[in-house]
Amino acid sequence: MGILDSLKAKFGPAKNKVSDLAQQHGDKIDQGLDKAGRLVDQKTKGKYSDKIRMGTDKAKDAVDRMSATEGESARKPRDTDGGNTPPPPPSAAS
Known part of the structure; x- marks a missing residue:
């Protein structure tokens, strides 16, 4: 067993846990x-x-990729803006 195989074996459960948390709390994240x-x-x-x-x-x-279950794609593709346009910076006159 190579070093990569042993690392995969050790981190496999952690990856599953992260995936579960991403599914449950994706909106909050x-x-x-x-x-x-x-x-x-x-x-x-x-x-x-x-x-x-x-x-x-x-x-x-x-x-989204972490929360996608096996055989399921990510929730939805994002547009170029991602629907996340930050507000403009405060003007110097304010």
């Missing part, structure tokens, strides 16, 4: 990612909005 993305976007004053949006979309897609 998505909401948390949205909230974190908005906070980071506000702190950077919108300078990296497109990169933040891409990162949150990729993280959500990863959660």
Whole structure:
């Protein structure tokens, strides 16, 4: 048995646990990612909005892939925006 086989054997139950948690709490995870993305976007004053949006979309897609059961595809494909356009940064005049 090679080292990769032994690692797969050890991490197999953890992968199943993560998959189960992603199935049960996928919506909450998505909401948390949205909230974190908005906070980071506000702190950077919108300078990296497109990169933040891409990162949150990729993280959500990863959660979707983890929560997909065997033989089932991920929940739904995301559009280019991901439905997650962060609010514009506060204006300097406010």
